[in-house]
Amino acid sequence: MENTKPSLFRTIFGMMINPGGTLKKSLFTTKWHLSVAVSAVAFGLFFGQTGFDLYKTGQKGLEFVLLTSAIGFAYGLLVIPLLGFLTWTVLKLSKGERRMKETVSAFCLSYSGALVYGALGLAFSLALGWKTSVAFGVTGVLWAIGPMIITIRELTGGRNALSIPIATTVGIAVLISWSILGNL
């Protein structure tokens, strides 16, 4: 039977709705740089909207919007894969068999929901003038936690004991680093 390769678009929505099933189909077929692009764009949109909200209230200038977008993009491009790498190290220490590239790729893909929420938030922000960083941005990051736990569980053969503490730590790290950005 021919093994069909799911499109990136399908993978992104699949990771939101059915992360376990999607991961099984796409882990070996999705190119790692496309997965990293998902987290980079997701955080670019999320952090960018934080800057845009502050711009709307007159607290910051337009250059701050560009700066926060760039920081978010760099965050998703470097920090999230780094967290994925650290996760892989933990999994390796607990006798995990997955390759580093697969783990980082799956970890970045778990932010697919944040990407969709970020895109929707930007659309509502531009079209209706809403402040969207909390309503869409934080919700998107929260939405990523579920797929992240399932992703780590899939990578560890169904062990909650590892996936839940890792997802909790990553969630807190993202939340605190974002709040630091908002207070800059």
Add this chain to the structure above:
Amino acid sequence: MEKDRQTGEMGRNFVRRLCFIAIGISAFSDPMERLNPYDAIFGALAGLLFGWLFRKFLRSFLSLFNAKFKKEKGKKPIHIAVDKGMLFLVPFTVMLLVAVYYLNWSETRGFVAAGIMAVGTAAAIEFGRTKGKQEIRNTLATSGISFLFSFLWTLSYAYLAKAPSLVEGGVGLIRGIISGGGIGL
């Protein structure tokens, strides 16, 4: 083996209750007075009641959609799957505690809604693992219940948030009457 199973069950029950107590306390805490005992007690009770109802509904709907499985294997595997799914609340609860008590946020509904939805998906996945196949009807059932409870929490929160101050006022009034001081105006 049986002892391990019982320990696991006790651990899951403890973690789940702790999560719902923490959710309730965080959600109903007053940003101006974080350690108000009336808010904390009311929040803990509301959280526990909500968690108990949510768990009951998830179990009932999974049983309803899998009557044949329940007849053959009993209700225990369904209960275990739901309880394992409930563990997905942990990251959301810890993030909520950080948001409320460290970042001093007052908007908590997003954390609760996302956590509840994650539990629904997880319960269906856990049950699928037990059953040996993932079925869309189970995902729809648990997601539907989770959406309903997420909506219920969001909707009722606006009204319930007023309750602790009303209780505190009532207790103050009764205390005043008992001590003979009357109503302080």
